[in-house]
Amino acid sequence: xxxxxxxxxxxxxxxxxxxxxxxxxxxxxxxxxxxxxxxxxxxxxxxxxxxxxxxxxxxxxxxxxxxxxxxxxxxxxxxxxxxxxxxxxxxxxxxx
Amino acid sequence: xxxxxxxxxxxxxxxxxxxxxxxxxxxxxxxxxxxxxxxxxxxxxxxxxxxxxxxxxxxxxxxxxxxxxxxxxxxxxxxxxxxxxxxxxxxxxxxxxxxxxxxxxxxxxxxxxxxxxxxxxxxxxxxxxxxxxxxxxxxxxxxxxxxxxxxxxxxxxxxxxxxxxxxxxxxxxxxxxxxxxxxxxxxxxxxxxxxxxxxxxxxxxxxxxxxxxxxxxxxxxxxxxxxxxxxxxxxxxxxxxxxxxxxxxxxxxxxxxxxxxxxxxxxxxxxxxxxxxxxxxxxxxxxxxxxxxxxxxxxxxxxxxxxxxxxxxxxxxxxxxxxxxxxxxxxxxxxxxxxxxxxxxxxxxxxxxxxxxxxxxxxxxxxxxxxxxxxxxxxxxxxxxxxxxxxxx
Ligand code: SF4
Ligand code: SF4
Numbered sequence: 001x002x003x004x005x006x007x008x009x010x011x012x013x014x015x016x017x018x019x020x021x022x023x024x025x026x027x028x029x030x031x032x033x034x035x036x037x038x039x040x041x042x043x044x045x046x047x048x049x050x051x052x053x054x055x056x057x058x059x060x061x062x063x064x065x066x067x068x069x070x071x072x073x074x075x076x077x078x079x080x081x082x083x084x085x086x087x088x089x090x091x092x093x094x095x096x
Numbered sequence: 097x098x099x100x101x102x103x104x105x106x107x108x109x110x111x112x113x114x115x116x117x118x119x120x121x122x123x124x125x126x127x128x129x130x131x132x133x134x135x136x137x138x139x140x141x142x143x144x145x146x147x148x149x150x151x152x153x154x155x156x157x158x159x160x161x162x163x164x165x166x167x168x169x170x171x172x173x174x175x176x177x178x179x180x181x182x183x184x185x186x187x188x189x190x191x192x193x194x195x196x197x198x199x200x201x202x203x204x205x206x207x208x209x210x211x212x213x214x215x216x217x218x219x220x221x222x223x224x225x226x227x228x229x230x231x232x233x234x235x236x237x238x239x240x241x242x243x244x245x246x247x248x249x250x251x252x253x254x255x256x257x258x259x260x261x262x263x264x265x266x267x268x269x270x271x272x273x274x275x276x277x278x279x280x281x282x283x284x285x286x287x288x289x290x291x292x293x294x295x296x297x298x299x300x301x302x303x304x305x306x307x308x309x310x311x312x313x314x315x316x317x318x319x320x321x322x323x324x325x326x327x328x329x330x331x332x333x334x335x336x337x338x339x340x341x342x343x344x345x346x347x348x349x350x351x352x353x354x355x356x357x358x359x360x361x362x363x364x365x366x367x368x369x370x371x372x373x374x375x376x377x378x379x380x381x382x383x384x385x386x387x388x389x390x391x392x393x394x395x396x397x398x399x400x401x402x403x404x405x406x407x408x409x410x411x412x413x414x415x416x417x418x419x420x421x422x423x424x425x426x427x428x429x430x431x432x433x434x435x436x437x438x439x440x441x442x443x444x445x446x447x448x449x450x451x452x453x454x455x456x457x458x459x460x461x462x463x464x465x466x467x468x469x470x471x472x473x474x475x476x477x478x479x480x481x482x483x484x485x486x487x488x489x
Pocket of ligand 2: 041042043044045046047048049064078081082083086087088089
């Protein structure tokens with residue numbers, strides 16, 4: 001984490017001057033579980049993509065290709081919504 | 097320069113607003129400040145100003161609209177009193193914390209209950225910790241002059257804080273007095289163009305106002321606000337000097353009337369100072385060394401300057417036209433007493449709460465206070481530290 005700024009350095013009134021900077025704020029460290037994808041099983045229905053509350057499902061050429069771990073919170077929604085017959089996503093404990 | 101006129105305090109303030117010509121005014125009517133916006137809406141309707149007038153559905157909404165307009169980058173003004181100020185309370189802090197230089201004209205009025213529409217400063221005192229600069233005015237001329245200067249002070253880059261300018265409801269807001277209006281162009285030249293900082297309407301540089309600010313940064317932003325309020329002291333004096341060049345009228349952080357060699361003194365805000373000055377002139381002619389310190393600003397609180405101005409006095413009465421209901425005196429009392437705590441020599445200090453709900457302060461009341469101060473100065477003993485006067489016992 002970068003050094004926290006002093007009161008003399010922070011912008012007046014906490015105004016955020018660079019719009020959309022939430023993208024650079026890494027929140028992936030909050031995870032205790034992480035989603036793991038079984039590429040063989042995935043049918044690219046993109047249900048996980050539309051359901052992820054953190055837009056952390058990475059899609060390329062209309063194919064689900066993995067997770068953005070800078071922002072994925074490990075909530076497990078993707079694993080839950082993946083069709084029961086498919087179950088391409090499983091949740092594993094972080095750090096294992 | 098200028099034009100001698102006869103006006104009520106409210107109309108004088110409305111004329112200051114006309115000459116300032118703000119971008120946006122959002123307001124809701126409340127006695128006794130209603131006349132300000134009523135007159136100002138005439139100016140808007142007549143095309144005398146280019147202001148966008150927003151008649152809001154409450155004072156909370158009025159202040160919210162002011163905040164939005166000021167964040168957008170506009171020069172913004174409003175007016176209120178009493179319950180209106182109380183209803184704005186939540187948004188006052190938002191305006192100050194977001195460092196938006198809104199200027200508010202305030203015809204000071206008592207707070208309910210019991211319901212009362214007349215002058216005291218309980219409305220302003222409720223807002224004293226909100227981060228707003230607070231001016232108080234003895235008469236229509238001062239209210240007019242303070243409002244014009246407030247624009248410059250609030251927008252100053254070392255300050256960027258909202259400012260409220262008070263005068264006593266009815267006693268000043270509705271009494272016609274002789275005063276001088278500056279030329280329209282002179283006011284425009286004095287205030288200059290609105291100084292904006294990170295305006296939302298600079299759409300090429302999108303930004304966010306009012307984000308969540310937690311344990312890691314909230315205190316840094318409050319520390320900045322504290323610095324801004326400290327800076328305001330110097331800026332107020334600087335702007336006052338320029339204003340004197342323009343108008344010939346002198347202003348500072350407070351007015352010291354016959355104070356230099358005073359043995360006894362009163363501290364009082366707003367119109368009471370006029371009554372007190374009359375008694376001082378009378379006492380001085382009989383050799384009594386009586387004086388007055390009339391604060392022009394209560395926020396920032398100029399503690400060092402006050403200590404310097406009062407430390408030679410033997411006995412001081414801080415008079416409050418509001419009661420903080422803490423059981424030990426009005427809101428000015430602890431701050432003035434505390435300002436003198438570090439002075440090498442300090443006066444004996446008492447507090448008298450007076451004139452609540454517009455109860456008249458007569459010359460005889462002031463004479464009694466000075467009489468008591470003379471006794472204290474002579475004996476070195478205080479009988480009643482804090483209490484009410486102008487009340488039926
Ligand atoms: S675990 Fe939650 S945050 Fe992470 S990818 Fe799945 S749905 Fe998104
Ligand atoms: S929900 Fe399951 S099957 Fe559908 S795209 Fe996501 S991982 Fe693949």
